[in-house]
Amino acid sequence: xxxxxxxxxxxxxxxxxxxxxxxxxxxxxxxxxxxxxxxxxxxxxxxxxxxxxxxxxxxxxxxxxxxxxxxxxxxxxxxxxxxxxxxxxxxxxxxxxxxxxxxxxxxxxxxxxxxxxxxxxxxxxxxxxxxxxxxxxxxxxxxxxxxxxxxxxxxxxxxxxxxxxxxxxxxxxxxxxxxxxxxxxxxxxxxxxxxxxxxxxxxxxxxxxxxxxxxxxxxxxxxxxxxxxxxxxxxxxxxxxxxxxxxxxxxxxxxxxxxxxxxxxxxxxxxxxxxxxxxxxxxxxxxxxxxxxxxxxxxxxxxxxxxxxxxxxx
Amino acid sequence: xxxxxxxxxxxxxxxxxxxxxxxxxxxxxxxxxxxxxxxxxxxxxxxxxxxxxxxxxxxxxxxxxxxxxxxxxxxxxxxxxxxxxxxxxxxxxxxxxxxxxxxxxxxxxxxxxxxxxxxxxxxxxxxxxxxxxxxxxxxxxxxxxxxxxxxxxxxxxxxxxxxxxxxxxxxxxxxxxxxxxxxxxxxxxxxxxxxxxxxxxxxxxxxxxxxxxxxxxxxxxxxxxxxxxxxxxxxxxxxxxxxxxxxxxxxxxxxxxxxxxxxxxxxxxxxxxxxxxxxxxxxxxxxxxxxxxxxxxxxxxxxxxxxxxxxxxxxxxxxxxxxxxxxxxxxxxxxxxxxxxxxxxxxxxxxxxxxxxxxxxxxxxxxxxxxxxxxxxxxxxxxxxxxxxxxxxxxxxxxxxxxxxxxxxxxxxxxxxxxxxxxxxxxxxxxxxxxxxxxxxxxxxxxxxxxxxxxxxxxxxxxxxxxxxxxxxxxxxxxxxxxxxxxxxxxxxxxxxxxxxxxxxxxx
Ligand SMILES: Nc1ncnc2c1ncn2[C@@H]1O[C@H](COP(=O)(O)OP(=O)(O)O)[C@@H](O)[C@H]1O
Ligand SMILES: [Mg+2]
Numbered sequence: 001x002x003x004x005x006x007x008x009x010x011x012x013x014x015x016x017x018x019x020x021x022x023x024x025x026x027x028x029x030x031x032x033x034x035x036x037x038x039x040x041x042x043x044x045x046x047x048x049x050x051x052x053x054x055x056x057x058x059x060x061x062x063x064x065x066x067x068x069x070x071x072x073x074x075x076x077x078x079x080x081x082x083x084x085x086x087x088x089x090x091x092x093x094x095x096x097x098x099x100x101x102x103x104x105x106x107x108x109x110x111x112x113x114x115x116x117x118x119x120x121x122x123x124x125x126x127x128x129x130x131x132x133x134x135x136x137x138x139x140x141x142x143x144x145x146x147x148x149x150x151x152x153x154x155x156x157x158x159x160x161x162x163x164x165x166x167x168x169x170x171x172x173x174x175x176x177x178x179x180x181x182x183x184x185x186x187x188x189x190x191x192x193x194x195x196x197x198x199x200x201x202x203x204x205x206x207x208x209x210x211x212x213x214x215x216x217x218x219x220x221x222x223x224x225x226x227x228x229x230x231x232x233x234x235x236x237x238x239x240x241x242x243x244x245x246x247x248x249x250x251x252x253x254x255x256x257x258x259x260x261x262x263x264x265x266x267x268x269x270x271x272x273x274x275x276x277x278x279x280x281x282x283x284x285x286x287x288x289x290x291x292x293x294x295x296x297x298x299x300x301x302x303x304x305x306x307x308x309x310x311x312x313x314x
Numbered sequence: 315x316x317x318x319x320x321x322x323x324x325x326x327x328x329x330x331x332x333x334x335x336x337x338x339x340x341x342x343x344x345x346x347x348x349x350x351x352x353x354x355x356x357x358x359x360x361x362x363x364x365x366x367x368x369x370x371x372x373x374x375x376x377x378x379x380x381x382x383x384x385x386x387x388x389x390x391x392x393x394x395x396x397x398x399x400x401x402x403x404x405x406x407x408x409x410x411x412x413x414x415x416x417x418x419x420x421x422x423x424x425x426x427x428x429x430x431x432x433x434x435x436x437x438x439x440x441x442x443x444x445x446x447x448x449x450x451x452x453x454x455x456x457x458x459x460x461x462x463x464x465x466x467x468x469x470x471x472x473x474x475x476x477x478x479x480x481x482x483x484x485x486x487x488x489x490x491x492x493x494x495x496x497x498x499x500x501x502x503x504x505x506x507x508x509x510x511x512x513x514x515x516x517x518x519x520x521x522x523x524x525x526x527x528x529x530x531x532x533x534x535x536x537x538x539x540x541x542x543x544x545x546x547x548x549x550x551x552x553x554x555x556x557x558x559x560x561x562x563x564x565x566x567x568x569x570x571x572x573x574x575x576x577x578x579x580x581x582x583x584x585x586x587x588x589x590x591x592x593x594x595x596x597x598x599x600x601x602x603x604x605x606x607x608x609x610x611x612x613x614x615x616x617x618x619x620x621x622x623x624x625x626x627x628x629x630x631x632x633x634x635x636x637x638x639x640x641x642x643x644x645x646x647x648x649x650x651x652x653x654x655x656x657x658x659x660x661x662x663x664x665x666x667x668x669x670x671x672x673x674x675x676x677x678x679x680x681x682x683x684x685x686x687x688x689x690x691x692x693x694x695x696x697x698x699x700x701x702x703x704x705x706x707x708x709x710x711x712x713x714x715x716x717x718x719x720x721x722x723x724x725x726x727x728x729x730x731x732x733x734x735x736x737x738x739x740x741x742x743x744x745x746x747x748x749x750x751x752x753x754x755x756x757x758x759x760x761x762x763x764x765x766x767x768x769x770x771x772x773x774x775x776x777x778x779x780x781x782x783x784x785x786x787x788x789x790x791x792x793x794x795x796x797x798x799x800x801x802x803x804x805x806x807x808x809x810x811x812x813x814x815x816x817x818x819x820x821x822x
Contacts, residue, residue: 004811009818017814019644020804090750120693127695134696184752191752212816282817 014284029250038269080144093130157185169244175280195280201314203233236264241302332791349781363582365415370578386601387426444512455489471543517542530589647807659767666728682741
């Protein structure tokens with residue numbers, strides 16, 4: 001269980017550790033003042049709208065307790081929608097509504113929520129129940145993503161999203177995390193979720209690891225993991241690459257979901273993306289970062305950057 | 315990348331100042347690197363005389379200058395007398411003057427000091443052989459005594475001791491009588507001893523000094539003999555006939571006859587009292603530095619009033635705890651819940667001791683988590699939620715306090731030392747963590763926090779470390795340098811060597 005390697009071997013494998021991520025990647029590429037752009041989902045939405053970055057459409061924002069009273073009327077002819085805290089994280093406070101049952105709202109599990117309960121949820125959100133440090137927040141209402149079924153059978157519960165790491169706007173690595181029974185439907189690798197590296201060149205799965213060990217099939221569904229291919233791959237990468245242009249964050253994680261009709265949609269951005277992606281890819285990130293570093297000074301737009309990365313990292 | 319050179323400059327600067335000051339204080343001001351106590355000798359001279367009614371002047375010859383002596387206190391001023399210190403050909407004197415003195419006068423002069431080891435510089439005699447001055451019958455008597463003394467002596471020192479013993483005890487021996495013929499005072503026989511052993515080529519000298527011994531004693535200046543044997547000076551106790559360490563005697567300059575000169579008075583006398591106390595070496599070094607008016611010595615915890623010292627002591631230990639946290643988080647990779655919460659827990663452990671502290675912590679947090687679990691159904695807002703947890707914590711404190719009292723287990727009261735607000739936040743964070751990430755993560759982070767706190771505690775209670783930060787607060791700059799260096803360290807953490815280990819396996 002507890003095997004240790006040497007720093008020399010990790011360096012040889014090109015692995016980036018936490019300290020290097022913090023000292024070199026984040027501190028030198030992500031100016032602090034840009035953080036609010038990604039830590040506040042409402043701001044992310046505002047900067048991504050109208051520049052060709054597809055996001056789940058915004059239906060409304062609840063900013064004051066006064067608005068909460070008008071919610072019933074506002075939501076009356078909506079079928080599916082999602083309410084989320086603007087400054088939430090880790091899935092906290094996200095309420096997904098997939099349909100209506102008379103006056104009540106139906107959750108994906110099939111259970112119902114009354115308008116009163118929904119209003120209570122929103123007003124708790126406003127007072128900061130779900131946001132970092134308990135700060136007052138706003139609640140966003142956005143359209144329900146109709147998940148495409150490419151991930152059908154690849155995950156035990158829920159729909160996985162695709163995480164792409166961008167360095168100076170170049171996609172350098174991608175993965176998706178598949179929940180398992182063991183991970184209790186959660187997508188955390190250290191809790192037993194499966195990490196699936198995705199080939200930057202093709203969108204096909206590269207290799208899959210669970211608890212750091214390579215696996216072939218999903219432990220619960222039995223699906224052969226090498227069969228996964230993310231559709232609209234180049235579109236998806238172009239979408240993520242544009243996020244660099246609007247945020248200016250040099251080391252950026254982008255979470256993408258696939259909508260049945262709309263294709264790839266940006267769900268959220270992260271200025272401190274983790275390092276587990278290296279484990280899922282079975283590969284250190286450093287050689288790729290160095291390559292991008294060597295491209296400094298060459299002006300490329302998002303499409304050109306993606307083309308370069310697909311070529312270089314194939 | 316531009317930050318790098320800046321960091322190097324800053325770190326070198328901090329190291330230079332911090333270590334430089336430390337070394338200076340250590341080698342120049344006599345601060346100690348390790349904790350310990352020193353014996354402080356309080357020597358008081360009581361001078362007494364009958365004044366004649368006019369101006370009076372009292373001159374006390376002081377002890378010989380000695381580099382090993384660190385004065386820490388000196389009583390300088392005396393009622394109606396003005397006091398100055400003068401130096402006449404290397405002999406230090408204290409001079410008291412008064413315009414008109416009438417009747418019995420008593421002057422006290424007190425000096426406190428401690429001794430550094432090694433005490434006295436050894437200056438070997440300059441001549442190859444000592445002056446050999448005995449003549450005639452005295453010479454013959456000396457030869458006989460030497461002959462007898464050498465029967466049982468195996469070394470120069472033993473020979474000298476034998477002669478010394480014979481001349482003091484066998485006063486009726488005819489040869490001794492010859493030698494002591496012209497000696498007025500009983501105590502002056504040592505000069506003759508010196509002459510006798512000089513015939514054997516042994517250097518010696520008669521010195522006067524004050525024996526530093528015991529807790530509190532009245533003493534007068536006594537005479538000792540120093541013998542140069544086997545390449546070093548040895549001080550002999552003429553009565554017990556044994557060697558006395560130099561550190562136990564305060565020597566007066568050679569060739570001083572009277573210690574006290576009084577003008578404008580008669581019937582003068584001086585008596586000494588010697589007492590000793592144990593004192594912390596750190597405190598003494600500061601006192602000594604202050605007496606010699608060194609500014610750097612002031613920059614120490616011990617220069618504060620005693621009451622303030624304790625507060626500051628705790629304060630100075632916190633950075634050390636912070637360093638432990640930084641090392642464990644950034645170099646080892648241990649995760650803790652709440653960055654500096656472990657330091658606060660460690661400070662609590664300092665009041666409760668480690669095992670009791672751990673036990674109480676686990677009980678309070680455990681019970682708190684169970685109570686908090688019921689709260690989570692109520693979907694309370696943040697502040698009221700923490701406030702409720704706080705009330706829980708206080709109820710648990712009270713319950714432990716009362717229960718332990720009823721059971722006669724008084725250590726239970728130590729629970730009061732835990733910071734309640736911090737504990738409430740800890741419980742809140744862990745319960746959120748439990749809901750979001752599961753019990754596994756709570757165990758990892760909770761265990762990490764307690765481990766960090768315990769280690770910080772163990773480091774912070776180490777007496778050596780305590781001594782270092784109290785005496786050399788400038789070491790905080792060194793600490794800062796280390797923290798800055800760790801802050802810019804971009805290598806792997808220890809635990810990452812395990813985390814990323816699978817990536818170095820080959821796939822075959
Ligand atoms: N518009 C949406 N439609 C459907 N599901 C959504 C939507 N927004 C979020 N979700 C679900 O909630 C999860 C967390 O959302 P995300 O925006 O990443 O918030 P967080 O910052 O809390 O992780 C997503 O992985 C997705 O399953
Ligand atoms: Mg997310």
